[in-house]
Amino acid sequence: MGIRRGNCNRCPAANGGNRGLGLDSGGGRAILCPVTAPITALRPRAMLLTVDTVSKTYPGGRPVLRGASITLDRGQSLALTGESGSGKSTLLNLTGALDGFDSGEITLDGVALSQLDDAGRAALRRDRVALVFQQFNLIPALSVAQNLAFQARLAGRLDRGWIDEITARLGLTELTGRYPEQLSGGQQQRVAIGRAMAGRPKLLLADEPTGNLDETAAGTVLDLMLELVRDSGTALLLVTHSQAIAARLDRRAHLTGGRVAA
Numbered sequence: 198m199g200i201r202r203g204n205c206n207r208c209p210a211a212n213g214g215n216r217g218l219g220l221d222s223g224g225g226r227a228i229l230c231p232v233t234a235p236i237t238a239l240r241p242r243a244m245l246l247t248v249d250t251v252s253k254t255y256p257g258g259r260p261v262l263r264g265a266s267i268t269l270d271r272g273q274s275l276a277l278t279g280e281s282g283s284g285k286s287t288l289l290n291l292t293g294a295l296d297g298f299d300s301g302e303i304t305l306d307g308v309a310l311s312q313l314d315d316a317g318r319a320a321l322r323r324d325r326v327a328l329v330f331q332q333f334n335l336i337p338a339l340s341v342a343q344n345l346a347f348q349a350r351l352a353g354r355l356d357r358g359w360i361d362e363i364t365a366r367l368g369l370t371e372l373t374g375r376y377p378e379q380l381s382g383g384q385q386q387r388v389a390i391g392r393a394m395a396g397r398p399k400l401l402l403a404d405e406p407t408g409n410l411d412e413t414a415a416g417t418v419l420d421l422m423l424e425l426v427r428d429s430g431t432a433l434l435l436v437t438h439s440q441a442i443a444a445r446l447d448r449r450a451h452l453t454g455g456r457v458a459a
């Protein structure tokens with residue numbers, strides 16, 4: 198970047214100037230203030246996602262998000278917790294460009310979501326984001342192998358070697374010819390995770406991914422998902438009610454009153 202980092206002699210945030218920009222104490226050269234600069238400016242390579250003071254009210258409803266902010270580095274995992282109705286799924290959907298927000302900004306992999314039209318949002322979802330929900334959402338007419346390949350093709354990154362690796366790591370090798378209705382819930386969710394990862398997404402959004410599974414299956418699925426995500430360098434934003442699950446991730450953030458308390 199053109200502007201270097203250092204100690205500024207006056208805090209522009211305090212003086213009503215541009216947040217994060219300051220002057221060095223010597224010659225008045227522009228620098229990034231290490232105190233007030235947005236983290237994105239200081240660590241541009243590591244940062245994947247910034248949700249910056251985002252607000253959202255559904256038509257006819259009360260505000261759900263009132264200036265919610267989170268950040269996520271590449272390859273990092275973050276658990277989003279909060280009371281029922283606090284807006285966790287809403288925040289996840291906004292992050293995945295599934296819905297629009299009223300104010301603030303979401304930046305994903307350098308792309309400001311507020312600037313995208315419908316086609317741009319669709320492209321972002323296809324190329325960089327993958328979703329796993331509590332409902333497995335597999336395509337019933339496609340076999341396990343076809344479900345995985347479908348997603349990879351959609352993302353424009355069909356790599357048979359990678360799909361074979363995912364299949365093996367998720368313990369699905371014996372099941373590749375089966376159809377979703379021939380699988381248990383835990384098996385279906387493993388396929389859903391495999392499908393999500395098949396296109397090598399930058400960000401995996403998971404909404405209560407083990408919520409429909411019994412404890413044993415949930416534990417297995419979570420272990421496999423975290424291992425696969427970690428080794429792939431994919432960042433994970435996971436909504437959960439479970440403190441035990443939240444504790445397994447790198448960081449956690451709690452949503453309350455429409456804001457995030459990290």
Ligand SMILES: Nc1ncnc2c1ncn2[C@@H]1O[C@H](COP(=O)(O)OP(=O)(O)OP(=O)(O)O)[C@@H](O)[C@H]1O
Pocket residue numbers: 255256258261279280281282283284285286287288
């Ligand atoms: N499409 C929608 N239209 C109108 N209101 C909605 C819509 N989706 C969610 N809401 C409302 O927004 C609020 C937050 O919902 P959201 O699903 O984001 O919460 P949550 O924290 O994920 O809840 P839970 O833990 O129960 O799944 C709720 O009051 C909900 O009724």
